[in-house]
Amino acid sequence: MGAAPASRDVTSYGMGLAAPLALFFLLFFVAPLLQLFWLSLHNDTAGLHWGLGQYLHFLTDPFSLGVLGSTLLLGAEVTAVCLVLGFPIAWLYQRVGPKLQTVIILIVLLPLLTSVVVRTFAWIVILGRQGIINATLQSLGVIDTPLKLLYTQFGVVIALAQVQMPLMTLPLITALGRIDPNLDDASCSLGAGSWRTFFRIVLPLSLPGVIAGCTLTYAAAITAFITQSLVGGGQMLFMPMYLYQQASTLQNWPFAAAISIIFLLAVLAVVSVFTTLGRLSRGYGGA
């Protein structure tokens, strides 16, 4: 491409301009992380013995592994729900007039305009024993005794899905918007019905957006401390709360630090799977 001289110009600005951000990261991200790692290498709370004892403890403890597993599973479930509900919204967005587009964007963004705490309490009101769902079902005579919705996996997944929905929908809207609408028409004129067009053309071409949305939603869902603990309650324990208990309540800082590092690595592993998938599908997006 003829863009070569232009891009050389850009690089000639040097890395200096990135220095403030680099410094910020160094001070407030890398340094605490190193400190965390250093802390996790203590075998006791007093910091007298060094070693990998905390990691060994976590990795051999079925309870801890269970918490890690259920947290990763929770992320997968929330991501799946967001994808299944978010895709049609994004698809619709590209096919309605500008007025309805504004309405859809507003609905998608609305959750971001209220605090997570407020939204989570709203879910408690909706899902509780005397909450909106149970009250409605009972008055309709569908059920006799209230369903247990709050403090269940189901409740946490639904609440988290609503809270994280914008993170899925926005990348999807962008990805679908980048698909040439003529491709739809071309597919149709070649004799393909709507379903074939969707699965052969629209879905593969929106893959970069799907992967971006999934990565964001997943990362946000498994670390969503407030929603997880308020809707999940005492019985459901996920990594952020587990970590908090170890650090704050039990004052077991080295173990909490090890949990953080392990959690971080687990999240990184999942996210890198997504990004690898993203790189494989990059061929689709452009062109």
Place this chain on the structure above:
Amino acid sequence: MAEAQGGRSLVVDAVTHRYPSGALAVENINLDIKGGEIIALLGPSGCGKTTLLRIIAGFIAQTQGRIIIGDDIVDALPPNKRAVGIVFQNYALFPHLSISENVAYGLAARGVDKAARQREAQRLLELVQLPTMAERLPRQLSGGQQQRVALARALAIKPSILLLDEPFAALDKNLRLDMQIEVKRLQRVSGITTLIVTHDQEEALSMADRVAVLSHGKLEQFGSPSDVYDRPQTLFVNTFVGSTNRMPGIVVSADRTAAKVRLDAGAEIIARPAAGTLTEGGRVTVCIRPEHLQFVGDETGFAGVVGMSLPLGATVVHEVTTADGSGVKISEARIGETRALESGAAVRLAPLAPSLANAFPATL
């Protein structure tokens, strides 16, 4: 070749389309196209060409009128049931599918099995002279090659009508000529009724059996290239197709086949009334193409002063200022030694023949 199936006829019957926004894009268009014809839809930007094409393909449901393909009224059929092949201006190849998958896409939708599909795709790629590109992705092809693939993909479903929306607009001049010849060759081979949308008049005149000229959503003229060029029915057609000199004047006397017009430039000439009899004493615009003017030595014709002379290869164009101050262009074939016309030289001009000057009632 196997394609030859005799294209089906296409009738556009009193089609009007108004977009929901209120824009009247197409107004009462009637086209009667025979099977196997190549038709060009010619018109300036925004005149409704794409809209008409999309109505025929079934992407837009027209507000009024009917589309009839062969013996069937197809208005109720969705695009995927119309068997209309369409090549988009930007080609609209599927970027994530290989060239052969692109070409085979329509066959897959029809449930043709994989081996047969690949064989047919290969055969079509050979037809468009790209047999070695089957495994590439669209973006690894040049614009002209993508164009051929889009054509092969549209032909794969053996459409009864082929629609091309500004198919050559993005190609440079040489490639455009190659592709025009190529498309015409493929069309002759397959006999598919073909509609080409273009705003390039040379393309329309050179490729089409008949040309439909549109302006502001209305059909101005539908006729053979020579009809449109030599016997334009409206002032718009005369000025849009080819270049022309517009000379105002007053009708001295007129009947159905000829009118004597006194030009403001100062001469009486005989012109052809292009659209019905002209009223005596009425103002008219006479259109004479630069190549239909000649220098005359006697006192006939109108006087003028040569401004600039532009040698354009095979022809030389002289700009002449007439007595009423308007500019007139005259082009001369460059035969042997062309006489050099000096700027400022006084000359007299006249049309080559009365039938080559078209008179239209002046619109005020």
